[in-house]
Amino acid sequence: MTPFLTKLARFRTRSVSGGEGKGEVNIFIGYQLPNQSKTEGEKLMRVILNDVYLREGAQVEGAVMTPEDQLRYVQLLLEGGIDSIEIGFPSSSPEQLADCQKIVDLVRKWEGKKPLLSGLAIAMKDSIQAVRDAGCDVCHFYIPTSNELMDAQFRDSKYGNTKEDKQNWIVETAVFMVKFALSLGFQKVEFSPEDAARAGRDFLCRLVEAVIGAGATIVNIPDTTGLRIGNEFGDLIAHIFKTVPNIQQAVVSVHCHNDSDHSTNNALQALLAAKAAGAEKFRIEGTFFGLGERSGMTKHEAVIMNILTRRDVMEDDRFIGMELGFNPMFCYKIVHFIAHALGMSVPRQWVVVGDQNALCSAGTHQSIEIKAGEQGSESPYYSWNPAKFGHEKGVSIVIDQSSGRKALADRLSTLGYQVSAKQLSEIYQQVMKLSESKQGRQVSDKEIVAVVQEIVKEIPNRMLVTHCQAIGGLGTIPMAAVILQVNGEPVQKTAAGDGPYDALMKAVQLAAEYFFPVLLQAKVVLDDWQASAVSKGQETLADVYTRIRLANDGNRIFSGRSTSMDTNQATAQSFANCLSWLLTALENSAK
C-alpha cells in the first residue's frame, strides 16, 4: 500500500485573534498522520473500506443520483483511494446492468490505485451471471439466515420441512453458488448471511465455514435490522473468529445498519474483535453520509475519524498498527457532493464533516482556546483536526462579542471582501452591536455580509438600480428596462431575454459594461438565483440572492443580495451587486 499522506508534524491550523489588543494567538492541534506503525517491524492490520452507496444507498427513495452524478461520485471515490466499491445489483434490471458496465468502464480507465468492484446477486445462477456480465471483479451474493427472514422467505416445503432441513438447504445452496461463481472466473467471491446478527450462532458458523471451504474469499456479516448495541455485534464477530476453523482464509467484513444509532460503534467493536483475533485484514462496509435503508448504515467518515484519531492522536494501543487506504481529506468533499447531488443538505452538526466541527462557538470554550493559544499549549477541545478531513481551514473561532478586529478581518477576507482599515473599524462596530443585540452570540457569515454591504457602500453602491421595469407573460417578448446610476450619472438600457429576469440581468450587464468596459473581458455566468419570501403572507419582501461565476477565470464566484417588495428590483440590484464586487476584484488585480 502506498502511504496516502506524508508524515506531518504538529502544525498550526490558522491564526486567530484573541480579542482586541491581545495580538495574534494560535490554536495548536497535535495531529499526525503517519501510516507507519508505532514500532518498527510491528505487524500491520489493513482496514479495507468497501463503499456500498451505489447498491445500498441508491435503493432508497429520494437517494438516487443521476447517472452522470453517479460517475462523478465514483471519480471522487477513486481520487480518495477507495479500496472497493459495490457498484450495484446487475440482475435487478437491464438498466442497472448497463449502469454497472459504465462504472466498470470508468474504473478500468483510471490510472491510479484501482478498487475491487463487486456486484450484488441473489443465490440464483442468472443473478450471479448478471454480475459477471457487468464485468465485476467480485461476485457478492446473499441468503437470509435469521429465523425471522427464513420464516418469510423459505416457508414453502420445497426448502424442507423442519428448520434444520431449511438450514441444510441454505448451506448446500450457498456452497453450490460459491462454486458456480468461481466457475465463471470471478477473482473473488463474497458471501453474506443476511440478518446474521439475528441468526442462530451455530448455524451461522457452520454456514460461514462451508462457504469458505467452497472458496468464498470474503464473508460479510450484516446487522441487517440495525438493532445491535454495545458489545453485542463485536461479540458475534469475536465468536465467529473463535469458532470457524478456516476463518483466516477469508477476509471478514461487516455491514452495520444504524436504526439504533450504533453503526459506528458496531463496526469498530467488530474491527477490534478481528484485531484481537489476529486478522491481517478486515473490511468495513459503509457509505459516506451514512446513506442506506431506513436510518442508513456505518458512515465512512466516522470510521476513518475514529481510527485515525485513536491511532495517531490518542495513541490507543488497540488501534496502533492499523492501516487505511483512503485519504481522509476527501471525507468533507464526498459527503457534501452527495448531499448536493441528492438535493439534501449536510446538517451543521453531522459527525466529522458538518460545518460546525470547524467552528469554536461557545464563548466559554473560546476563552479557554485563546488562553491555551497564548500559552502555546495544545487545543484543549479540538484534539482531532477537522482540516485533516477536508474542512477548508482548521478550527475557526466564530465572530461574537469577544472577537477582535483581526479575527473579523480574517473572516472578511475568507468571504472575499477587501476593505480599508476605516471600513474595518466601522464593520467591527456594527458587528459588535449586532452581536450584542443577539445576546453576545455569534454573528453569522450571512449577517456579516449584510453589514459589509451596508458599510462598504462604495461597492454595492457603485451601481445603483434606480429604476427597473420588466415585462413578461405568455404571448409577450420578455423585456426589461433599467436605469443604472454610477457616481450620480444614470444610463438607461433595455434588453430582451428568455424571461423577465433574464432580460433584467442582461439590461443591467449592458449598463454596467457601458460604465466599466473592463467587464467586457469577464465571461459572467449565472451560477445561482434564489428568491424567497421573507415572511408568510402575500404582502412580504422578496429576498433575492444571486451568484455569478466567471467562466473564463477559474470559476471565481461573486455573490449579491438584495431585498425589496419587488422581486424584479431585488433581482436587478443583487445582480448589480455581484458585478460591483467583480469589478472591484478586477481593478484590484490590475493594480
Add this chain to the structure above:
Amino acid sequence: MTPFLTKLARFRTRSVSGGEGKGEVNIFIGYQLPNQSKTEGEKLMRVILNDVYLREGAQVEGAVMTPEDQLRYVQLLLEGGIDSIEIGFPSSSPEQLADCQKIVDLVRKWEGKKPLLSGLAIAMKDSIQAVRDAGCDVCHFYIPTSNELMDAQFRDSKYGNTKEDKQNWIVETAVFMVKFALSLGFQKVEFSPEDAARAGRDFLCRLVEAVIGAGATIVNIPDTTGLRIGNEFGDLIAHIFKTVPNIQQAVVSVHCHNDSDHSTNNALQALLAAKAAGAEKFRIEGTFFGLGERSGMTKHEAVIMNILTRRDVMEDDRFIGMELGFNPMFCYKIVHFIAHALGMSVPRQWVVVGDQNALCSAGTHQSIEIKAGEQGSESPYYSWNPAKFGHEKGVSIVIDQSSGRKALADRLSTLGYQVSAKQLSEIYQQVMKLSESKQGRQVSDKEIVAVVQEIVKEIPNRMLVTHCQAIGGLGTIPMAAVILQVNGEPVQKTAAGDGPYDALMKAVQLAAEYFFPVLLQAKVVLDDWQASAVSKGQETLADVYTRIRLANDGNRIFSGRSTSMDTNQATAQSFANCLSWLLTALENSAK
C-alpha cells in the same frame, strides 16, 4: 408518574398492496408500549431526560432560534412531557437573563406536568446569583477537571503551585459554591466536573463525593470532547458508582458529545452501568436533532428509541423496568420543528425521525415484507415502529415497479388527491413507465404529483392562465393583468399589489372568484412560495412551487407547481393550481 401511552396490543400499521391482483396485505409490527414493568412489584428505574438545547445547542453559530421560536420549542417540550430543561446561561448577558425569565414564565403557566428548570453558571457567586434571578429551580455550575483544561484555565499560581494544590482548590471552590447556591434557596444544585472523561479518576471521585457531601443533588458527568468509545464511558460511570460512597444520594447524569459518533452508545452504556449499580433514577442530557458544539451530542430521539425498543420489542432484561417520562410521539415533530426553525433540513436517513425510516424501499425487502404480510407474520425488517415516534403513518411501501394500484391509490390519497378509477389507471400506467425509465426504482411523491397534474388535467386545467403580464420596478405601482380561462371562457382581471407577484396572485384570485363564487368563502393565505432555476445559466426554466393555507378551515393546505421560462407565468399558474385543488375539495365536501 403517569403512563404516557396506553398499552397497545400488536396493531396493523396500514394496508399496502402487494402488487397487481394480489389483494391487500399488511405489515405487522409487534410493538407495545406499556409503561408498566414486566413483573408485578419489580423495582422501576426512572430515566430522566434533560433537554439542553437552549443552553448547549443555542451556543452554536447558526443554531439560534428567534425568541418566538424558542418559546414555541419549549411549548413542544412541555406537551411531550419533558422531565427537565436547561434554559440558558443567565450570567452571560442581560438579554440571556431576560430570555430565561420568559421561559420560566411560560413554564409557570403550563398546567400539565412541570419540568425542572435549570440554568448554567460558572463557579462564581455572581454567575450563580444570575441563575437565581432568572427564577430557575436548579442551579447548575461547572469547573474544569481534566489536566488539559486545568492547564489552560488554572495555570496562574493563585490557584496553587502543584497539580495537587490546584485540585484541592477545585474541590474547595466546588464545595463552597454548592453551599452558596443552597443558601440562595435553590430547590436543587447540580454540579458538572467539566471534561470528566479525561480527568484523573481518583480526583474526580473525591470531587464528586465532596460536592454531594455539601448538598449537590445532581452530578452531571460530561464527555466534553466526545472521544470516548465502546465501554470506556460506561466503565467510568460504573467506577463512580462503585467508588463514591454517597453516590446514591444524588441523581447521576451524563452529557455525551458526539465527535466520535458514539454519544448514543455512551449514554446507554452509562445508563446500563447505573442500572447495574442499583440506581433508582438516572439522567441523560441531550438535545433533539443532536444539536450542540461541534458534532453535537446525544440525541433524545435515539435514546428514547433504544430504551423503548429494547424494553418492549426485544424484551432485553437489562432494559425491563426502565421508565421514561417523555411521549415518543413528539420525537418526529420536535426534530422537524427545530430543523425548520433553524433553516436546516432533516436528512432522510437521520436516526428514528428521518423520513426514510418509514419507507420500505429496497425491492428485495419489499417482496419479503409483502410475503410476511400475506402470511400474517410480523414484519421481518421493521421491528421498531416509526409510527410510535411520530411518523404520520407506519411504514409505507414505496411506489415502484412492483407496486400495485391499491398502493398507488393509497399514496394519492395521502397526497390529498381524489381521482376517478379511470384516472387511477392512467396514473398507474404513467408511474410504472416512469419507474421503468428509472430502472425499476422508486417514484418519488414529487414525481407522482407531476404525473397527477398531467393526467388529472381537469383539476389544474380547470383554470388556465392563458395570458399574464405583471409590471413592477422602483417608482411604479406593481400591477398585473391575467386572463384566466375556465371551460374555454376567458375572463380578464387586473390587480395592484405590493409587488408584481402579489398583484398576479390577486388578479388570479379575482378571476377565479368570478367563475367560482364558492371561493369567496375561503380565506386563502400564501403559505409558501419558492422559485428556483431548473438548471444553471441565464436561459433556464423557473420552477415555481406555491402553497396556500386556508386560515378559516383548520389551516388545510393545497399546493401547486408550474414551470415556465417566465417566472410570472409559473407563479400565476401554480397559484391557479392551488385554487383548483381547493375548489375541488370544497365541491367534494359539499356533496
